[in-house]
Amino acid sequence: MSHRSPHRVDDVMTRTVVAVGLDALFKEIVTTIEQWQVTAVPVLEGEGRVVGVVSEADLLVKEELRGQDSTMIGQKQRLADYAKAGAVTARDLMSSPAVTVPVDATLPEAARLMAQHTLKRLPVVDEHGILKGIVSRADLLKVFLRTDEDLAGEVRQEVVQRLFPVSHRGIRVEVTEGRVSLTGDVRDATLIPVAERLARAVEGVVDVQCHLTGPEPTATAAP
Template sequence: MESGPRRVSDVMTRAVVAVGRKALFKDIVERMEEWKVSALPVLEGDGRVIGVVSEADLLPKEEFRDSDPDLFAQLRRLPDAAKAGAMSAEELMSTPAVTVHEDATLAQAARIMAVRHVKRLPVVNAEGVLEGVVSRGDLLKVFLRADDDLADEIRRDIVDVLFPAPVEPVHIVVRDGVATLTGRVGDAALIPLAARLVQGVEGIVGVDCRLAAAEAHTR
């Protein structure tokens, strides 16, 4: 198959705002507001990512402002209580940073986000130097692919490979990301595989596989 899965490099944002470890609390908040982001990578002088400061890291300062938690609550939420008194990025940041490489697939990036409960991932090279950022919204860009583009990929990479000589032409229609396949093929065992492969095409929302084996129409 000619085209492989989309990579983080295909959708990531390369113009990234970040802060150094000495950045102050108010500067971090102002930068988040200015750039409309919910988290900022924290960098060493050479651009290496050493942590991430998110809105969740900043909120304890407001949450604990008027409260006087008992000893049990303080022990149970010790990290949050510590961040309530933090003044700089190095005190606030979550470390080590959860990152991804630009050659990771979108599925791999989505899995990391889901497992680690983060909305954005710094994209780093082999040395840990910041290359960009990928967000949940970036991963959803694959669903903006044109229907004709999706149909062409299904034809080229799946149908023509699995069914090079169908009994009758296989028709592929994609509307609003839903792929419909109709036609008769010689090998019925390949029909479920075709449906699974089409569902795996990035940008496909659903599959209506109406392919049938030739013998089903000759009785």
């Protein structure tokens, strides 16, 4: 994992990915999901382009609608489900187009996509739509496993030294269990809220306590 924010999806994604082709059969997909202990698999065509995803929900439609008559009045709104219930290959079972995330997306961007589509995992693709990995909710939480020393180093280098090039030596940065404490005197008090905001933006930071102080702004005399 890189040591500077913002981290990208390819910093945390799983690169070993199980996927199936368009012609994969129902039982083959079920077996794959069971063996790899996943809840969904990307469906690929050609050189590895992601064209859809088959999830446990897609597969369970067959069991849910087993024995029901698709011509029954009141079932018209579920015609797509009945089609899936009769499907035997990934081509007809998959949800398409797939919701994917680019390899260079930031972690917040991936998290928003997951929330918007109520997904636990996203296929990660390059600019040509070729599968490069899978990112899960658990992967997005990996930034919170960064050590306190790693976080302190980034806050010190990317926030304190950049904002306060003259007075940075008098600023103490302490990190305990991901909680950052900033203490010291600065020459420009107007930059204090900026420092707190930037420290909070460092991925893996849980909280920030800002105790920086600076000179009171001088009042401008009225003309």
